[in-house]
Amino acid sequence: xxxxxxxxxxxxxxxxxxxxxxxxxxxxxxxxxxxxxxxxxxxxxxxxxxxxxxxxxxxxxxxxxxxxxxxxxxxxxxxxxxxxxxxxxxxxxxxxxxxxxxxxxxxxxxxxxxxxxxxxxxxxxxxxxxxxxxxxxxxxxxxxxxxxxxxxxxxxxxxxxxxxxxxxxxxxxxxxxxxxxxxxxxxxxxxxxxxxxxxxxxxxxxxxxxxxxxxxxxxxxxxxxxxxxxxxxxxxxxxxxxxxxxxxxxxxxxxxxxxxxxxxxxxxxxxxxxxxxxxxxxxxxxxxxxxxxxx
Ligand SMILES: Nc1ncnc2c1ncn2[C@@H]1O[C@H](COP(=O)(O)OP(=O)(O)OP(=O)(O)O)[C@@H](O)[C@H]1O
Numbered sequence: 198x199x200x201x202x203x204x205x206x207x208x209x210x211x212x213x214x215x216x217x218x219x220x221x222x223x224x225x226x227x228x229x230x231x232x233x234x235x236x237x238x239x240x241x242x243x244x245x246x247x248x249x250x251x252x253x254x255x256x257x258x259x260x261x262x263x264x265x266x267x268x269x270x271x272x273x274x275x276x277x278x279x280x281x282x283x284x285x286x287x288x289x290x291x292x293x294x295x296x297x298x299x300x301x302x303x304x305x306x307x308x309x310x311x312x313x314x315x316x317x318x319x320x321x322x323x324x325x326x327x328x329x330x331x332x333x334x335x336x337x338x339x340x341x342x343x344x345x346x347x348x349x350x351x352x353x354x355x356x357x358x359x360x361x362x363x364x365x366x367x368x369x370x371x372x373x374x375x376x377x378x379x380x381x382x383x384x385x386x387x388x389x390x391x392x393x394x395x396x397x398x399x400x401x402x403x404x405x406x407x408x409x410x411x412x413x414x415x416x417x418x419x420x421x422x423x424x425x426x427x428x429x430x431x432x433x434x435x436x437x438x439x440x441x442x443x444x445x446x447x448x449x450x451x452x453x454x455x456x457x458x459x460x461x462x463x464x465x466x467x468x469x470x471x472x473x474x475x476x477x478x479x480x481x482x483x484x485x486x487x488x489x490x491x492x
Pocket of ligand 1 (some may be wrong): 216220221222244247296
C-alpha cells in the first residue's frame with residue numbers, strides 16, 4: 198500500500214496447489230487493478246475456488262505467489278483480512294445467531310461498529326436482522342453474507358458466485374452496489390458461472406481450465422466481432438471470416454471487418470438463412486474451451 202491507497206489490488210503469479218496427488222491449480226497468473234471489477238470464469242473443477250482460498254490464506258500454495266494490496270497472501274494474511282471482504286459461494290454462520298448479531302461480530306473483526314453504512318446495506322438488501330441464521334432461506338443467507346462483506350468498507354472484495362441464490366432484483370441491486378464500490382476505488386475479483394453478469398459488469402476476464410489460465414481477455418476488444426451463423430448456400434471465403442463450427446448444413450463464423458462487406462458476402466452466398474450477433478462472452482468461452490479440447 199502507498200499513502201493508504203492500494204496500487205496493485207491483487208497479483209497472482211504462477212500459482213500452484215496440489216492436494217496430495219490431485220492438482221488444484223498448476224499455473225495461474227493474473228492481476229486485478231485498483232478499482233477494477235475483474236471476472237474469473239471456468240468450468241467446474243477448473244481451480245477458481247482453489248485460487249480464492251489461497252488468496253484468503255484458507256489453504257497454502259504449493260508454489261508461486263499471491264498477494265493482495267502488495268501484501269503476501271501467506272505471510273501477511275492478518276493484515277490482508279483487515280481490508281478485504283469475501284462472499285463465499287456457500288454461506289455458513291452459526292445457525293442460532295441472529296442476523297444482526299452476526300453482522301455486529303463480523304464488523305468487530307474489522308474494528309467497526311454497527312454504523313450507518315451497515316444499516317444502509319441492511320435496508321438495501323432487505324435483510325431481516327431479527328431472524329436467526331438457520332431460519333433464513335438460501336437467498337437471505339447470501340444477503341447476510343453480502344452485508345457482512347460490504348459493511349466494513351473493504352478496499353478489496355473477493356466474490357465466489359455472489360449471486361447464486363439471489364432473486365433477479367437482488368442480483369441487480371448487488372451489481373449496482375458493486376459498480377458504485379468499484380467507481381470509488383474498491384477492487385473486485387468476481388468468480389462466476391453466470392457469463393451474462395460477467396459480460397455486463399466486467400471489462401477484463403481471466404479464463405481458467407484444468408488449473409491453468411487460458412487467456413485474460415479485455416471484453417472491449419472482442420465487442421466489434423460478430424458471430425455469423427449461416428444455413429445452406431455456397432462456400433464463403435474472406436480473410437475477416439473465421440470458421441468456428443460446421444455441422445448439418447449450418448456454419449458458424451466469427452467476423453471482424455466492415456459491415457457492408459459482410460452484407461455483400463452474405464448476399465452473394467445464396468444462403469437459405471443467416472443470423473448475425475455481437476460476439477458474447479459465452480461464445481468466447483465456448484470457443485476457448487473447444488480449442489483446448491481439439492487434439
Ligand atoms: N480438498 C481437496 N482435495 C482434493 N482435491 C481437491 C480439493 N479441493 C479441490 N480439489 C480439486 O481441485 C480441482 C479444482 O477445484 P476447485 O474447487 O478449485 O474448482 P472450481 O473452479 O472452483 O470448481 P466449481 O466451479 O465446480 O466450484 C478439482 O479437480 C478438484 O477436484
